Amino acid sequence: MCGILGVCLTDSAECASPLLAEGLTVLQHRGQDAAGIVTCGPHGKLYQRKGNGMVSDVFRDETLLMGLLGCMGISHVRYPTAGSSANAEAQPFYVNAPYGISLAHNGNLVNAPTLKRFLDAVEHRHINTDSDSELLLNIFAAALQKTGKSRTNADDLFTACKSIYTQCVGAYACVAMIAGFGIIAFRDPHGIRPLVYGRKKSRTGGYDYAFASESVALNFLGFDEFWDVLPGQAVLVQRKNQDEQKDPIIRQVYPALAYAPDIFEYVYFARPDSVMDGINVHHSRLAMGVSLGKSVVQKLESMGLSRDDVDVVIPVPDTSRNSALKLANEFGWTYSEGFVKNRYIFRTFIMREQSTRIKSVRRKLSPMPSEFANKNVLIVDDSIVRGTTSREIVRMAREAGAAKVYFASAAPPVRYRHIYGIDLADDRELVAFGKSEYEVADIIEADAVIYQSLPNLVEACRSINPNIKEFEDGVFSGKYITEVPKGYFGHLEEVREFNAHQKAIGVEFHAPDDIALYNYRGC
Numbered sequence: 106m107c108g109i110l111g112v113c114l115t116d117s118a119e120c121a122s123p124l125l126a127e128g129l130t131v132l133q134h135r136g137q138d139a140a141g142i143v144t145c146g147p148h149g150k151l152y153q154r155k156g157n158g159m160v161s162d163v164f165r166d167e168t169l170l171m172g173l174l175g176c177m178g179i180s181h182v183r184y185p186t187a188g189s190s191a192n193a194e195a196q197p198f199y200v201n202a203p204y205g206i207s208l209a210h211n212g213n214l215v216n217a218p219t220l221k222r223f224l225d226a227v228e229h230r231h232i233n234t235d236s237d238s239e240l241l242l243n244i245f246a247a248a249l250q251k252t253g254k255s256r257t258n259a260d261d262l263f264t265a266c267k268s269i270y271t272q273c274v275g276a277y278a279c280v281a282m283i284a285g286f287g288i289i290a291f292r293d294p295h296g297i298r299p300l301v302y303g304r305k306k307s308r309t310g311g312y313d314y315a316f317a318s319e320s321v322a323l324n325f326l327g328f329d330e331f332w333d334v335l336p337g338q339a340v341l342v343q344r345k346n347q348d349e350q351k352d353p354i355i356r357q358v359y360p361a362l363a364y365a366p367d368i369f370e371y372v373y374f375a376r377p378d379s380v381m382d383g384i385n386v387h388h389s390r391l392a393m394g395v396s397l398g399k400s401v402v403q404k405l406e407s408m409g410l411s412r413d414d415v416d417v418v419i420p421v422p423d424t425s426r427n428s429a430l431k432l433a434n435e436f437g438w439t440y441s442e443g444f445v446k447n448r449y450i451f452r453t454f455i456m457r458e459q460s461t462r463i464k465s466v467r468r469k470l471s472p473m474p475s476e477f478a479n480k481n482v483l484i485v486d487d488s489i490v491r492g493t494t495s496r497e498i499v500r501m502a503r504e505a506g507a508a509k510v511y512f513a514s515a516a517p518p519v520r521y522r523h524i525y526g527i528d529l530a531d532d533r534e535l536v537a538f539g540k541s542e543y544e545v546a547d548i549i550e551a552d553a554v555i556y557q558s559l560p561n562l563v564e565a566c567r568s569i570n571p572n573i574k575e576f577e578d579g580v581f582s583g584k585y586i587t588e589v590p591k592g593y594f595g596h597l598e599e600v601r602e603f604n605a606h607q608k609a610i611g612v613e614f615h616a617p618d619d620i621a622l623y624n625y626r627g628c
């Protein structure tokens with residue numbers, strides 16, 4: 106899951122890069138592999154810096170931002186889905202023709218092989234990486250190129266945008282910057298991936314605009330009014346002349362299909378202080394805690410036990426905290442932050458290597474024996490995916506002296522691949538793949554596992570905004586909201602094997618640490 110941002114300031118004397126970098130740090134939880142910023146300065150000149158690493162690695166000091174000139178720009182944090190994690194796939198991507206376009210994408214296209222063939226055979230476009238985002242950008246650029254005009258305009262941009270909707274299948278929330286002209290942001294026809302835009306009064310009058318994957322980034326940057334970009338909608342913010350900005354143009358470029366945001370955003374990905382599609386993420390997690398609590402009580406009863414057989418509820422920090430606290434309060438259980446989190450270890454689920462993930466769980470979380478010794482503990486996590494965290498957690502709880510360890514998940518069993526932006530390409534990696542809850546309990550060595558049901562999860566989110574009738578929930582149901590071309594899963598496997606081979610022979614990750622247009626490396 107990546108994070109994207111776009112900023113267009115009215116005052117051409119102002120610099121967008123500090124906002125783009127600050128905003129990325131707020132979206133860091135969405136991608137820890139790569140970060141990048143492209144800005145547009147005087148005379149439409151672009152400045153770029155991107156590469157593998159956290160935001161604080163790629164933009165180590167302020168001097169690296171000072172070279173990114175201009176009052177307009179876009180930025181990205183990457184959690185790779187397609188392709189590899191090579192530096193060359195760090196975003197934003199850039200094409201010089203037509204008009205100089207940079208693009209940042211959150212999501213994943215499931216018809217990437219078809220698009221690649223089309224761009225090669227029909228449009229004669231050179232694709233330099235295995236990234237689906239580069240394909241999406243080139244589909245847009247090829248459509249714009251067809252206008253044959255030396256300068257673009259709003260209508261042409263919306264028309265070119267439509268060709269993305271007609272050709273690309275999958276999930277996409279994007280910001281694209283056209284040098285010297287403006288930023289266009291758009292979201293796939295189901296609204297699978299999130300995207301908001303906001304405005305704030307500029308110092309010189311008029312409004313500054315920004316786009317972001319999550320509202321928390323806009324709040325942080327002072328963009329206090331914000332709206333969702335709706336499914337199939339594109340929003341264009343144009344710079345006209347210096348110090349003059351037009352109102353944004355909002356256009357339904359493609360008919361909205363079933364509005365179905367990815368439910369995994371509410372379960373795990375998004376920050377709790379974000380609001381997505383009218384759903385306050387924190388509130389949705391509280392509601393998940395209440396319904397999970399009911400399932401726990403039922404499970405205890407089915408085991409011939411009662412509520413009193415649980416001594417303490419312990420969350421797995423960070424994401425499950427909101428649900429766990431609510432669950433404990435609602436059902437009268439003692440709540441304890443029995444695991445202390447090392448704040449210098451980042452999200453483990455989105456790390457690339459399984460061996461790193463396992464090591465990181467132990468480094469990240471340490472149990473306080475006083476909270477576990479001789480107690481029956483109910484550990485609450487937001488989800489059990491590969492089981493990496495849960496198995497280690499259960500072992501740590503027992504090492505700390507727990508008598509019984511029950512494990513509750515605020516999400517249903519993850520049994521299917523995630524194909525819209527989360528790196529879950531192989532269902533054999535999923536601990537619940539083809540397994541019952543009893544088998545999962547055995548594998549993670551818990552005395553019992555209690556899952557949230559899918560209807561209850563959906564209801565928890567809908568209780569916050571009933572207008573969202575459907576969610577993309579393929580990881581739980583195996584039913585995906587878009588068509589999935591035949592052979593796509595085979596393609597994913599080939600890409601994975603190829604990347605593993607490249608890595609084994611030491612080809613991957615050896616690109617220089619920076620691949621800038623102007624090769625800006627700071628001092």
Ligand SMILES: O=P(O)(O)OC[C@H]1O[C@H](OP(=O)(O)OP(=O)(O)O)[C@H](O)[C@@H]1O
Nearest residue numbers: 423424452453454489490491492493494
């Ligand atoms: O079953 P697994 O494959 O281990 O994946 C599930 C775990 O991974 C995530 O935690 P993560 O450490 O990534 O992030 P968090 O600190 O936001 O909870 C998630 O919150 C679960 O704890």
Ligand SMILES: NC(=O)CC[C@H](N)C(=O)O
Nearest residue numbers: 106107185186187211212
């Ligand atoms: N997680 C994402 O949104 C990734 C975007 C894009 N598919 C990439 O691999 O870079």
Ligand SMILES: [Mg+2]
Nearest residue numbers: 421422423424
């Ligand atoms: Mg976690």
